[in-house]
Amino acid sequence: xxxxxxxxxxxxxxxxxxxxxxxxxxxxxxxxxxxxxxxxxxxxxxxxxxxxxxxxxxxxxxxxxxxxxxxxxxxxxxxxxxxxxxxxxxxxxxxxxxxxxxxxxxxxxxxxxxxxxxxxxxxxxxxxxxxxxxxxxxxxxxxxxxxxxxxxxxxxxxxxxxxxxxxxxxxxxxxxxxxxxxxxxxxxxxxxxxxxxxxxxxxxxxxxxxxxxxxxxxxxxxxxxxxxxxxxxxxxxxxxxxxxxxxxxxxxxxxxxxxxxxxxxxxxxxxxxxxxxxxxxxxxxxxxxxxxxxxxxxxxxxxxxxxxxxxxxxxxxxxxxxxxxxxxxxxxxxxxxxxxxxxxxxxxxxxxxxxxxxxxxxxxxxxxxxxxxxxxxxxxxxxxxxxxxxxxxxxxxxxxxxxxxxxxxxxxxxxxxxxxxxxx
Numbered sequence: 001x002x003x004x005x006x007x008x009x010x011x012x013x014x015x016x017x018x019x020x021x022x023x024x025x026x027x028x029x030x031x032x033x034x035x036x037x038x039x040x041x042x043x044x045x046x047x048x049x050x051x052x053x054x055x056x057x058x059x060x061x062x063x064x065x066x067x068x069x070x071x072x073x074x075x076x077x078x079x080x081x082x083x084x085x086x087x088x089x090x091x092x093x094x095x096x097x098x099x100x101x102x103x104x105x106x107x108x109x110x111x112x113x114x115x116x117x118x119x120x121x122x123x124x125x126x127x128x129x130x131x132x133x134x135x136x137x138x139x140x141x142x143x144x145x146x147x148x149x150x151x152x153x154x155x156x157x158x159x160x161x162x163x164x165x166x167x168x169x170x171x172x173x174x175x176x177x178x179x180x181x182x183x184x185x186x187x188x189x190x191x192x193x194x195x196x197x198x199x200x201x202x203x204x205x206x207x208x209x210x211x212x213x214x215x216x217x218x219x220x221x222x223x224x225x226x227x228x229x230x231x232x233x234x235x236x237x238x239x240x241x242x243x244x245x246x247x248x249x250x251x252x253x254x255x256x257x258x259x260x261x262x263x264x265x266x267x268x269x270x271x272x273x274x275x276x277x278x279x280x281x282x283x284x285x286x287x288x289x290x291x292x293x294x295x296x297x298x299x300x301x302x303x304x305x306x307x308x309x310x311x312x313x314x315x316x317x318x319x320x321x322x323x324x325x326x327x328x329x330x331x332x333x334x335x336x337x338x339x340x341x342x343x344x345x346x347x348x349x350x351x352x353x354x355x356x357x358x359x360x361x362x363x364x365x366x367x368x369x370x371x372x373x374x375x376x377x378x379x380x381x382x383x384x385x386x387x388x389x390x391x392x393x394x395x396x397x398x399x400x401x402x403x404x405x406x407x408x409x410x411x412x413x414x415x416x417x418x419x420x421x422x423x424x
Contacts, residue, residue, distance in 0.1 A: 010189040013093025013122075014038045015108055017082060018049035021099035021127060023165035024157040026082070027061040027075045029193070038082040039089040050082050052162035060164035068302055090115040095123045095189055099153060101360055102130040102368040103406075109140050118142055123186045125176075127153050130368035131207040131376075132407050134179040135420055139411075146182040148190060150197070151175040151209040152330065156350045169350045171330050173198060177206040179423075195307045200318065204421035208265045208320045213369025214258045215323070216361035218390045219243045221397065222250045227357045239358075240351035244342050251342030256385045257370075258323045258341070260377055265320035267380045268421060274322025281337045288328060288335065362394045367406025370394075375409040379417065 012029055016022045017038030026038045040046035053059050058074040081088065089096065090112060100108055105126060109117075117124070118141040126133055129149030138145060156168040176197040178187065191199070200206070220227070223243045230237040237243070244251050262275045273280050298304040324344045327333040333348045345351055370391050377384040395402045409417055418424075 009192055010094035011035045011092055013089045013096040015096055015098050016100035018046045019099050020157045020159050021153045021155055023159055024155040024167050025097060025099055027059045027165055030080050031075045036080045037089050037092050039086055040084060042084040048162040053082055056163045062166040086111055086115045090117050093122060097125045097127060099127040101364040103364045105133060106136060109137050113140050118145060123182055129206055131210045131372040136407060144180040146186060147179045149177045149179060149206040151206040158354055173329055175200055175206050175209055177203045179203050202423045204268055204270060208261055210369050211323060211326050212365045213373055214254055216365040217370055217394055218253050218257060219250055220357055220361045221390055221393045237357055239355040240345050245346035248342050251340055253386050255341050257387055260385050260387060261373060262320060262322060263382050264376050264380055271319040273319055273325050362398060366391055366394045366402045371403050371406030371408050379414055
């Protein structure tokens, strides 16, 4: 395989191949003819995935009906590797993807560091990085280790069995911030692997486009009584539909959190779409109308669509966008100016099925999302609003001080924080 610079394409390592996104990546990349080494921790779950895929000799990729008419299929394992020896991963990979919950980043990177990843200077791709990830990782790897932070995971996916992954939707586009010292070849490899990703060198754009911090913790906490009641009944609870769409008051709290995020970006001097006092709807409409016209023209060409969406995001690679705008570019839920968030959620097809409450919405999205957002708000003189209350309530729920254990930025000066976020 040849990368975007006309060179040999990368051998891809996946640390966390047994995760939902990890299995989706494993199937998708192998299906494209890319050589992949998939690593899973030697746990009961990790062993079940590795053993099942090895025994089958393939991974099952399932898809819903879709406009590209991509059907479900078995993706043969072939010469690709899946196993538990982290040294094999580090020995062979040119780039390592980490599709794992962000509160496990430091633990995972310590293991990779011990296996030689820092010595080999192998780029690490955090999927996603959430907020302010790289400075904490550089304390392990050394300064300027090559890191790429995705603003979101590339897929909306679920595992159906130990050898089966269901990709509900491939996200249309997202931001990827290049942090540390990436080589030209690594940048070309990244563009080859993920042509729909828009590249930026400003870390704030992925740190502050952390939508999980907006959607997950507050929804989980504000619906605790209903979630517990449904669990006691042995019944399911639709996280987005029942938790947000049918709860306008919850949607209103999420919008308050979202506006704090946008005000931080505005204070840092970044472009913003969706700020309450300056939404910039006319510009957004012109951009998205052009994107949709190109998508219709190339609707049956998957690679062309990925490239088009990546090019579109390059127009926005210096902007932080509201949750409603994010739904527009990520899931194609066309923006309606003035529409409340709970109604936009209700129009999002991928949220209308298979969305369930997960404790990781507290364990992950608070320490690596709300905690650094609160710290950034306080440092920039912005009222964090409901963020503080949600952090306190989530800490009570899990019996641990998530503010103390999270990315609270206490180790960094104001100048260091600002310099990092603005890529200086």
